[in-house]
Amino acid sequence: MLEGIDLSPKEEYMVTRILSLVVLAALTGCASGGYPTPDAIFRHPITGDVQWCDKPSGAALVMGGAIVAASVDYPGCKSNWESKGYVRLDSTAKLSPENQQRYEDDLQRKEQARADSIRPK
Numbered sequence: 001m002l003e004g005i006d007l008s009p010k011e012e013y014m015v016t017r018i019l020s021l022v023v024l025a026a027l028t029g030c031a032s033g034g035y036p037t038p039d040a041i042f043r044h045p046i047t048g049d050v051q052w053c054d055k056p057s058g059a060a061l062v063m064g065g066a067i068v069a070a071s072v073d074y075p076g077c078k079s080n081w082e083s084k085g086y087v088r089l090d091s092t093a094k095l096s097p098e099n100q101q102r103y104e105d106d107l108q109r110k111e112q113a114r115a116d117s118i119r120p121k
Helices: 009-031 058-064 066-071 074-083 097-118
Strands: 040-043 050-053
Touching: 040 074, 050 074
Parallel strands: none
Antiparallel strands: 040 050
């Protein structure tokens, strides 16, 4: 695969693994439709307002551990919306374009806040 490049067997293995992971990440992005989606979507039956809850990602848990897990209370989030009368939509539900943009903006805001909280001051 990497003919013509002078690498040790271990280096070649590592490069091959990294390239495989990059391809897998690209394919995963394509399979998900290319945009993030919430893990649970809720709609209020009277107002039609839409809210969502996300589970912490596996990568976030590995990198952030208990801090990330504590900051993302998925069961508490679901209970909160259900206690306010929201109904969870089935797993095939999709957000409207307007709500999808609101969701992506919210994700970006949270990611920026997380990055700002760990950046040295």
